[in-house]
Amino acid sequence: xxxxxxxxxxxxxxxxxxxxxLLMEEVGAVIGETFQFQEGAIGGGAVDRYSxxxxxxxxxxxxxxxxxxxxxxxxxxxxxxxxxxxxxTGLLGIRKVLNVFANLRPVHLFPSLSSSSPxxxxxxxxLDLMIVxxxxxxxYFGQPKERRTVEGKEVAVDTLTYxxxxxxxxxxxxxxxxxKRKKEVLSVDKANVLESSRLWREKAEQVALxxxxxxxxxxxxxxxxxxxxxxxxxxxxxxxxxxxxDILSDLGGALAGSLGMLPSASLSENGPSLYxxxxxxxxxxAGKGIAxxxxxxxxxxxxxxxxxxxxxxxRWINQAVEEALDEGYRTKDLTVGDEKWxxxxxxxxxxxxxxxxxxKGERNG
Ligand code: IPM
Ligand code: MN
Numbered sequence: 039x040x041x042x043x044x045x046x047x048x049x050x051x052x053x054x055x056x057x058x059x060l061l062m063e064e065v066g067a068v069i070g071e072t073f074q075f076q077e078g079a080i081g082g083g084a085v086d087r088y089s090x091x092x093x094x095x096x097x098x099x100x101x102x103x104x105x106x107x108x109x110x111x112x113x114x115x116x117x118x119x120x121x122x123x124x125x126x127t128g129l130l131g132i133r134k135v136l137n138v139f140a141n142l143r144p145v146h147l148f149p150s151l152s153s154s155s156p157x158x159x160x161x162x163x164x165l166d167l168m169i170v171x172x173x174x175x176x177x178y179f180g181q182p183k184e185r186r187t188v189e190g191k192e193v194a195v196d197t198l199t200y201x202x203x204x205x206x207x208x209x210x211x212x213x214x215x216x217x218k219r220k221k222e223v224l225s226v227d228k229a230n231v232l233e234s235s236r237l238w239r240e241k242a243e244q245v246a247l248x249x250x251x252x253x254x255x256x257x258x259x260x261x262x263x264x265x266x267x268x269x270x271x272x273x274x275x276x277x278x279x280x281x282x283x284d285i286l287s288d289l290g291g292a293l294a295g296s297l298g299m300l301p302s303a304s305l306s307e308n309g310p311s312l313y314x315x316x317x318x319x320x321x322x323x324a325g326k327g328i329a330x331x332x333x334x335x336x337x338x339x340x341x342x343x344x345x346x347x348x349x350x351x352x353r354w355i356n357q358a359v360e361e362a363l364d365e366g367y368r369t370k371d372l373t374v375g376d377e378k379w380x381x382x383x384x385x386x387x388x389x390x391x392x393x394x395x396x397x398k399g400e401r402n403g
Pocket of ligand 2: 284
């Protein structure tokens with residue numbers, strides 16, 4: 039039995055979490071595993087009900103589960119609240135409490151979506167990279183983080199700090215991952231300006247010595263953003279600090295056809311991992327039944343592989359997504375011109391059906 043904490047959150051979070059649960063039930067039925075689901079409050083919904091974006095009970099639930107699946111947090115309703123009550127603070131809080139410092143964000147262009155990408159087909163063809171984003175340090179968490187009044191003027195302060203330990207451990211994750219891929223690590227920083235980036239670069243050089251079979255290169259983040267648009271398919275493993283990883287992964291979403299396609303896994307050294315799609319709560323389309331459930335399905339796929347070692351299940355989910363796309367199924371975000379599209383539930387149903395067929399076929403064959 040696997041205990042899975044569900045944190046549906048705000049906006050489209052609940053709609054796509056519902057689809058993910060149906061998928062995991064299907065997985066359970068096919069492989070004879072029981073998934074036990076327990077729901078926790080996080081984000082704006084939690085602020086409304088418990089006056090905090092991260093109730094203690096949610097923290098306990100997560101700590102006592104085998105894996106955590108999160109939808110999304112945030113929305114205009116809570117945008118004017120002070121920092122400690124913002125929905126996003128709940129998400130940052132749970133990342134910190136669980137110490138999930140390694141955020142893996144694969145950016146993969148499914149071949150039949152090449153026309154959904156804003157880039158020319160020949161440029162984006164073969165896009166398949168992995169952003170390894172540091173998730174529990176940097177400017178998101180550094181102290182002080184506050185408002186002050188200085189000589190009668192309002193001043194806002196954020197602090198970008200990294201310890202060598204924080205930098206080293208995320209680099210090790212990237213180098214280990216690179217060994218399973220093309221044996222290339224690209225470390226992205228802003229070492230021409232930031233002291234924290236200069237330490238990052240030094241540590242990258244040091245850590246690289248332990249991986250003589252992996253090539254390390256460096257790129258400044260502004261240049262990396264440009265190169266990602268110019269030659270996205272030349273990238274493999276990218277490792278970078280928290281905020282750069284946040285920004286570059288949305289760029290990756292656009293390249294892959296839609297942010298609605300990108301999954302992510304957030305891992306700690308030990309303890310349960312947190313799985314979250316890269317996209318946000320999309321309040322503008324919440325409740326309309328048109329959200330793309332694919333990022334969430336691919337996120338479940340990562341959970342199956344990384345938390346439970348169900349590599350076949352993971353492969354079947356990915357393949358089911360690919361087949362549905364190949365057959366022309368699209369959610370609205372993926373359409374070009376006046377292409378036909380299906381809603382969240384229909385897309386979910388089609389992919390689950392394909393998953394079932396694939397799984398049964400292979401298990402009997
Ligand atoms: C993400 C999101 C979050 C982040 C927000 C919601 C706090 O943009 O997971 O990419 O910035 O990390
Ligand atoms: Mn983001």
